[in-house]
Amino acid sequence: MKYYLxxxxxxxxxxxxxxQIDLSLDRSRWTSFNDLQYYYSDKISPEHVIKYSDNIPFEEKSITRINKFKFFFKKGLREEEFEYFKNLLLLFDKFLKSNEINYIIQMEKLxxxxxxxxxxxxxxxxxxxDLKRTMKIEHYYQNPxxxxxxxxxxxxxxxxxxxxV
Structure with missing residues (x-):
């Protein structure tokens, strides 16, 4: 099993x-999707985060050879979680690069x-x-x-x- 550290x-x-993506998508329901695309034009893009995540090291571990208690409390992601993480970023990047004008149901599902x-x-x-600090993240269409x-x-x-790299 691959485990991304x-x-x-x-x-x-x-x-x-x-x-930030969650809050921005939520707020974009009340404005044009073009405004959200413009907001992300000068921010860190999902494409950059995907590129960054491709360089995260992983280790191969057999579930039978490790301490199961420590394994589930490590600060890493299993291979399935990591791939799902990247797929969510790819979908959001695809929406940002699309020609959509309005908020659609697929965006809400995402x-x-x-x-x-x-x-x-x-x-x-x-x-x-850290959770408390991240609750104050900047996002699109926020209260000034x-x-x-x-x-x-x-x-x-x-x-x-x-x-x-």
């Missing part, structure tokens, strides 16, 4: 990125799938402090009175290095 900074970044994934899979691997944290504060130190 994530450090805490990567887990928090992926959680924050998915939360938003729900993303929310379930980041809350159940990534959220379970994070501390309460609310104090938010920009996504770049969650970006891992090696993000740009792994994009170049």
């Amino acid at each position: 994530l450090n805490n900074k990567q887990t928090v970044f992926f959680y924050a990125f998915f939360r 938003r729900i799938d993303i929310a379930v994934f980041y809350n159940n899979v990534l959220g379970s691997k994070m501390s309460r402090k 009175l609310i104090q938010t944290i920009e996504l770049k504060e969650f970006v891992p130190n090696d993000f740009e290095d792994k994009l170049i």
Whole structure:
């Protein structure tokens, strides 16, 4: 079984990125989808996150040879979870590059799938402090009175290095 090893900074970044997508897709129901596409034109794109995630190391482990208790509480993703993670990013990237004008039902399904994934899979691997911090992530069409944290504060130190490779 392949197991993708994530450090805490990567887990928090992926959680924050998915939360930003979730909130942005939710808000885009009330505006033109073109506005959301424009919003992401100068942000970190899903394509960059996919490229970054392709360079995350993995290890082969036999489930019978490891301590099962430690295995399920590691800060990494199983191969199926990692592939699902990348598929969600690919779908969102496809929507961003599409010619859609209005919010469609497939976007809502994607938003729900993303929310379930980041809350159940990534959220379970994070501390309460990090979860509380990521709740304040900036997003599209946000209330200007609310104090938010920009996504770049969650970006891992090696993000740009792994994009170049």
